[in-house]
Amino acid sequence: MGGTNGVQVSWGSATNKLYSVERGAALGAGGGFTNIAEHILSTPPENSYLDMEATDSTAFFYRIRVE
Secondary structure, three states: OOOOOOEEEEEEOOOOOEEEEEEEOOOOHHHOOEEEEEEEEOOOOEEEEEEOOOOOOOOOEEEEEEO
16 A cells, blocks of 8 residues: 555565566556566665655555566
8 A cells, every 4th residue: 555655665686687666556467567667776685666656545566577
C-alpha cells in the first residue's frame, strides 16, 4: 500500500547486473505492469528503489526484471 513518502521496494541483487522495476495494480494477465525505473545498477547484496508516486491507499504489486 502506498504511504505518504511512497513505497520502498527491496530485492537481492548480484554483481554486474542492471535491474528494472515495474508496478501493476493486479497480478496476472490483467495486471498491466508498467516500467517505472530502468538501468538500476546492482548494489549487492541488496538493491532498493523508492517509488515516490505510490502515495495513496491503493495496493500495488511490483516486479523486478534483470536487464
